[in-house]
Amino acid sequence: MKTLPLSRRDRLRHILADLRMPGALEALDTILRDIDGGALTAPDAIEQLLTAQIQLRNNRRLQAAMRSSRLPAVKQLHDFDFTFQPSLRRDQIESLHELGFVERRENVIFLGPPGVGKTHLAISLAIAAAQSGRRVYYGTLADLITSLEEAQAAGRLQSRLKILTHPAVLVVDEIGYLPISRTGAMLFFQLMTRRYEHASTVLTSNKGFEEWGEVFGDEVMAAALIDRLVHHCHLVTIRGNSYRMRQHTELWQTLHATHDDAPAARRRRPRQEVATS
Ligand SMILES: Nc1ncnc2c1ncn2[C@@H]1O[C@H](COP(=O)(O)OP(=O)(O)OP(=O)(O)O)[C@@H](O)[C@H]1O
Ligand SMILES: [Mg+2]
Incomplete structure (x- = not known):
């Protein structure tokens, strides 16, 4: 049986799969569509394709590091x-x-x-x-x-x-x-x-x-x-204020505001709703 010639798009897919570049492979269709639509130049497209692969690799490395390095949180x-x-x-x-x-x-x-x-x-x-x-x-x-x-x-x-x-x-x-x-x-x-x-x-x-x-x-x-x-x-x-305290100040203000509003809100609410809520 004669094999059909692969389209350029399929050849690119095969090459990226062969090189084990799943991040680039996933981004390929969108990038090709953007090239066709005139939204991307060739250098932009190459950069986006390779960046997609680097991002996937970095995410995988981050996940592996979170498992093995005992980092307590993701802070970047x-x-x-x-x-x-x-x-x-x-x-x-x-x-x-x-x-x-x-x-x-x-x-x-x-x-x-x-x-x-x-x-x-x-x-x-x-x-x-x-x-x-x-x-x-x-x-x-x-x-x-x-x-x-x-x-x-x-x-x-x-x-x-x-x-x-x-x-x-x-x-x-x-x-x-x-x-x-x-x-x-x-x-x-x-x-x-x-x-x-x-x-x-x-x-x-x-x-x-x-x-x-x-x-x-x-x-x-x-x-x-x-x-x-x-x-x-x-x-x-580092000389400065605690970021935690900043968050607490905001929380405190929110709670305070909710508290002050509460009686008025309750007054406005119909009796029945209060009973069923
Ligand atoms: N400038 C900042 N921008 C965004 N988030 C911040 C900033 N500073 C601190 N945080 C956040 O505030 C929290 C407290 O910060 P962090 O744990 O780094 O403080 P620390 O200096 O290590 O304090 P401690 O001496 O108590 O351990 C964390 O959730 C951190 O991500
Ligand atoms: Mg600390």
């Missing part, structure tokens, strides 16, 4: 409102998201009071790194220390340290909130010493460095830790 740079945090240099944060710091194995430290976006930005850096195909891992300081202590008790400390040294980006969140045992502090120091100049760590803390001695229960060790962390480091100090 495009969700961050810079107008709310004028102390932040937007160009610095955007350039960090280009991930040169990961390439150079440098650290990023976010310092600032509660609710100013430290965790949000630390996660968005980790997500950017995951979308670029790098391995990332997230933990609060307390969680990471607990996992190291458990590994030590089970005689698996070296392998746990190796696992936590491996990711290209490790987020250590919430330094300064919970008290740490001396053993815990020493285990964390070992981890940071291993990662030093080997892979990037993104840290967040509500405490200034001058208070880290108290946080880690040992001034000398805290000084040695800070020394390693800041050697190749981008320090981002």
Whole structure:
């Protein structure tokens, strides 16, 4: 039986399927229609086709990272409102998201009071790194220390340290909130010493460095830790209001307004409706 010659459209479909480009394949029909309708030039069409594939790949990487990296939420740079945090240099944060710091194995430290976006930005850096195909891992300081202590008790400390040294980006969140045992502090120091100049760590803390001695229960060790962390480091100090409080203020105002309106609303409502509602 003679096979019919494939149309250009079908050939393109076959090529994209062969190259395993499902994102581009899905976008193909719309893009071809836009070319036919004169809405897209050839370079625009190529760009859209490849961008569709990159978007699908990034989404898949993000989903995989959310499963394996223990990131607690999806927080991305495009969700961050810079107008709310004028102390932040937007160009610095955007350039960090280009991930040169990961390439150079440098650290990023976010310092600032509660609710100013430290965790949000630390996660968005980790997500950017995951979308670029790098391995990332997230933990609060307390969680990471607990996992190291458990590994030590089970005689698996070296392998746990190796696992936590491996990711290209490790987020250590919430330094300064919970008290740490001396053993815990020493285990964390070992981890940071291993990662030093080997892979990037993104840290967040509500405490200034001058208070880290108290946080880690040992001034000398805290000084040695800070020394390693800041050697190749981008320090981002956020001075501003809590975004959480902003949301609470709005919520409070809404509740307040609803409350004030309530008696009037009830007065207007017919008796029967009140009884059945
Ligand atoms: N500038 C911002 N634009 C949009 N969302 C923000 C901004 N700042 C913070 N948020 C949101 O507000 C909430 C609190 O922010 P986040 O958890 O990053 O604060 P934090 O500095 O880590 O606080 P804490 O020290 O209490 O852990 C999160 O849901 C975060 O996504
Ligand atoms: Mg936080």
